[in-house]
Amino acid sequence: MSQFMPRSFQTSARFLNGQVNDASDATFQKLISVKETVIVDFHAEWCRPCHMLDPIIRDAVKSTSGTTLVRVDVDECPETAAKYKIASIPAVFALKNGDVAGNFVGALPKNAVKEFVESHATKA
Template identity: 40%
Template sequence: MFRVKAALQQTTGLLAACRQSPTLLAARYRASPLSQRRLYTSEPREGAAGGRVFETTAAQFDKDVLDSDVPTIVDFYADWCQPCKMLGPLITKAVEENGRVNLAKINVDENLELAGDYKIGSLPTVMAFRGGEPVAAFIGMRPPAAIAEFIKDVAEGTEVGSAGRSK
């Protein structure tokens, strides 16, 4: 109970200080351990149906995505991006349920050059790769049914439906 009360007092004091100085709020947020939390773990895991979900980097991108025999969905995200936080679990669930595609997650803040190579200008951006080439993409949030349809189309090699646009 004491910890809760102390945390509440600290938060109340911080809010009061930040009302007076928005710059202080931004500085506190950047320094906060909570702001350092990762959206995704780097441990690869397989869904019940088989789809592999993992985080990758620019150094591993060729091996993990371009050289993959399995169609791979790439989720370009940032930890500070609220739509990314909403889309991440939805796309992970859809990939795990489909089981015929992999999902590579790339933090653009840590992989700026790779994001630039693929002209990522908005987040979240989701790209599908097959045979080392991008075949489809969409930007922003989508409903779960549209995400599932996008992944199904990528897995089957058919033209991508309403969730994304064909390249």
Template identity: 30%
Template sequence: MATHAVGSAEFEQVITGNELVFVDFWATWCGPCRAFGPVYEQASEKHPDVYFAKVDIDQNQDLASAAGVQAVPTLMIVKQGTVVFQQAGALRASDLDDLIAQAKALDLKAAQAEADAQQ
């Protein structure tokens, strides 16, 4: 299994200690979460260079609240300690693969420089 159950205690260490982290906020009672779970698991097997975390919102309500999670499943992408994407809703495998490719290709310094230039 290439996904990792993550809780409040280790969340900060996980997102700061890994280059690219995908976080699936989910719940056992959530039908779309159960449908998305195998898609997320398959993606984690195909991309061993990405850390795939799963956060059960019922066991980590403080973490879900701090992350602004209002619906599940919610996918968060953290690159170099910075949240670069967050969206609620289950994804198809092709959409998740596309997000993974975009996240890997994202040049955070260039994106920040562009954002600074626009302000």
């Protein structure tokens, strides 16, 4: 009887293309250190516009190659929210190599969100 041994590979810059990741203050830095553009959605459970934006931004990231989504609950991640000076939510940032490449605040229409994500996507 042979045993199956899963193999794991580690790299400093992973590709998470199209994935959705919920961050904590402890995991945020690791999640944004990927090769493609990271779309960061600052939100809160009690925020109605955040709930309206969530499926729109998930769909935009999923359908755009060269992007991944990191969701940050501002109540659960106060250090990360403070670092990015989040005063209103939803707030969405496009990060490239850890630097802010663009952002918007509020629940934008679907076409505007898709355009934002596509315009910041990492090109192969």
